[in-house]
Amino acid sequence: MIPKDHPRYRSLVARERIARCAREGIVAPEGLAAHGRGEAFDYLLSEKTTESAALAERTAAAMLLAARHAVISVNGNTAALAAAEIAALQRASGADVEVNLFHRTEERIERINRLLTEHGVRVLTGTPERIVPLSHDRALCLREGIGDADVVLVPLEDGDRCAALREMGKAVITVDLNPLSRTARTATLAIVDEVTRAIPAIAAACASLEAGEAEHLIASLDNTYLLRAAIDEMRERLAHALE
Numbered sequence: 001m002i003p004k005d006h007p008r009y010r011s012l013v014a015r016e017r018i019a020r021c022a023r024e025g026i027v028a029p030e031g032l033a034a035h036g037r038g039e040a041f042d043y044l045l046s047e048k049t050t051e052s053a054a055l056a057e058r059t060a061a062a063m064l065l066a067a068r069h070a071v072i073s074v075n076g077n078t079a080a081l082a083a084a085e086i087a088a089l090q091r092a093s094g095a096d097v098e099v100n101l102f103h104r105t106e107e108r109i110e111r112i113n114r115l116l117t118e119h120g121v122r123v124l125t126g127t128p129e130r131i132v133p134l135s136h137d138r139a140l141c142l143r144e145g146i147g148d149a150d151v152v153l154v155p156l157e158d159g160d161r162c163a164a165l166r167e168m169g170k171a172v173i174t175v176d177l178n179p180l181s182r183t184a185r186t187a188t189l190a191i192v193d194e195v196t197r198a199i200p201a202i203a204a205a206c207a208s209l210e211a212g213e214a215e216h217l218i219a220s221l222d223n224t225y226l227l228r229a230a231i232d233e234m235r236e237r238l239a240h241a242l243e
């Protein structure tokens with residue numbers, strides 16, 4: 001039992017959840033390493049949503065709402081940390097949700113589908129096909145889901161699939177605490193924020209975008225500017241770390 005007044009309460013709760021979901025076969029063992037990398041970068045952001053991340057989150061909401069067909073692609077780490085938040089974002093944005101895994105097994109797909117459903121997500125299911133131009137199993141997706149989408153939100157992604165989805169002409173939004181990752185640099189829009197802060201912020205923005213704001217956000221989207229801003233925030237934090 002983690003005491004509520006522990007200074008690292010939120011982080012310890014997230015760790016506990018990721019570890020439990022790894023034992024239950026929802027999170028891949030490799031997902032534990034990915035989580036640790038995320039934690040390190042979050043430290044450099046003081047574990048807070050920056051101004052540039054908040055702008056990216058509003059832009060993501062605009063893109064999801066303007067899409068012909070938006071799909072949220074969920075992996076093991078995202079399901080473990082943010083199942084309820086994904087359900088709320090689905091309600092706010094009308095996006096479809098599909099499970100897509102790097103370390104794919106049918107058993108993990110089923111477990112993640114079940115966890116998401118228990119939290120109120122309507123998960124697309126069907127027969128996956130090799131549609132994304134990749135040599136590994138991330139090529140597998142649903143023709144009527146990611147296959148048909150024009151906008152795909154891929155939190156905690158690996159760079160390969162992000163690039164392949166872009167090659168297919170899709171707009172890709174990612175949530176990745178590492179602004180240097182291939183995913184962040186290849187995405188149409190990278191949100192450098194922790195997934196449990198980012199997903200609710202996108203959902204809140206879906207409900208609060210004002211008339212004309214969505215068009216403006218989409219027209220002025222500049223991913224390189226957003227990544228530079230995130231790196232600047234981290235550099236500032238390091239420069240003043242011991243003051």
Ligand code: PTJ
Pocket residue numbers: 027028030031032033034035036037038039041075076077081100101102103104156157158159175176177178181193194195196
């Ligand atoms: O469930 P699977 O089989 O699809 O596998 C999922 C993982 C995460 C193992 C797989 O996609 C993977 O290997 O991802 P990478 O290449 O390690 O990339 C994950 C990125 O997410 C890294 O850049 C991390 O910094 C970042 N990250 C980790 N935890 C969080 C995060 N970003 C936001 N919020 C987090 N909680």
